[in-house]
Amino acid sequence: MRSVSKLFLMVVAVFVFVLSHSAMVVGAEESSCVSCHTSFKKLLEITRDIEAAKPAEEEPAESEGEG
């Protein structure tokens, strides 16, 4: 009987945890903004592509002194 109630409590705990985080997970799945901007891997790939596609930005060669 004891082990059954223990098991029951564990199931409840897992259930509560999943429930409390489900909104965020669902939200994240819904928005491509969130899924991309929270993923290190995706951002790294995309920003690399963007940087590579950019024309080589020249430094303002003649700037001198303090701004």
Next chain:
Amino acid sequence: MAPLEPYEKVMVDTDFLDEDEDAHGQISCEKCHGGNPESSDYKAAHEGMVKDPTYPDPSKTCGECHAMDEESGHPEITGKNNTNLHVTLAPFKTKIYLRANSDPCVRDKIDSAMGTHCSACHSSCGQCHVSRPESVEGGFIEGHLFQKTPPVDTNCTSCHGSRVENEFLGKNEGIPADVHHMKEGMACKECHTGDEMHGHGMDKEPFDRYEVENRAKCEDCHRMAGSEKTEGAEYAADLVHPSHAIHQGKVSCQVCHSMPYKNCYSCHVGRDKSGTPYFKTEPSTIDFKIGLNPRTTEDRPEKYVTVRHIPISPGLFDFYVKDALTDIEKAPSWKFATPHNIQLTTPQNESCLSCHGNNTLFLTKNDVDSWEVEANKDVFAPLMPSPPVRHNWLEQPELHLKKVDCLTCHNPQLQSPIKDCQQCHAKDSILMTTAEEAPEYSLTNWSFTNKELIEKGNYVVGSNRIPALDLIGILLIILTFAGCTIHGALRFITRRRK
């Protein structure tokens, strides 16, 4: 401040999505930024996206909730945005226009040049509370988590770096950090409150940032002894030194308490062959100059203030248009300044004579180029005769200046400075009661009174300043008594034998 990698600039921390960490994370991205959240292609997703939805008008974003902030007691936040100098840069434009050619064609070119080189250095709600300012290439401060107080290093000093940061943190060689930072660990927000940062809220645009009513003021914390205090306000120790009573309203706090600070010269802007904007300035200098306050107001009545050279130059916009600043003499190139390197003791306040008569501290025609003479005519400080000359009514001016503390005669408790020999050189000398360093005990008691006066170097009539004479006098008295005693004893003994 190290620059961020491209991915770091836009990486959102998952904590941002946690309601307990940041309520803003519950607002959908597109509500503020627009774009297309349905698309998984980054180009399509970013179509119509607004990077900073809070600039220039935050009313549709932050303003939805933060028009009023009851918790902090600010009457308005976004409601004052159009009076926020960090956003509008209004006085900056006013000063340039004051000097500018009035020809509309020339003005257009100046506007265009300023748009490229000057106006990019603004801020916004987002560029203080979410990301670094765009002028330093942006990037989230902490994964899009909103920061109630913008961090000093990523935000405040990323723009206010070369002057304020270097002064406040002691990064100018040989000059210590501001005492407020060094001793008290104070950051920008301790003086520059959120209320000030969110806008002045005044009906009239201020001429410059020193006209803003809710700006930081030394007297918000530092009060004269006995002055009225606002209930609930926290104050530093009262200003009890008599110099404050003497100089109050005549000399700005920084004149006495600021260390040498940075001055910039001769800015020129343009574009290089590839069209990339550039600027050039001449090397800056660390200097300290006192000038006349060219614009005294009820709030800023001081006659003498610290002045800083700004990088204005007649050829500033030459690349874009010649003769842009035809009225350059209409505003000074040495500008009212409040350096952020305050110290209790500074080279100019070590003694009265460190400043009075020290003409090198004061801005004169000799310190400026020919084109600046007219522009700074109201700032040049008139050079006063040296203290010995000003005190030549005294019998021995040099001796008095050397030996008498200035505050003895220029005592703020007196109705006017002592200017009559009899006030001091008399039996009932005024010095007995008013001298700042008068001994605590009576000068007419039976004990030796010279020691303290000698140590302090005060010049008081009747005060013996040769310690050897004291010693000789004491020895003579002892020897006289000893001689009499021995003589009497010997006579007594010889009589008894007879």
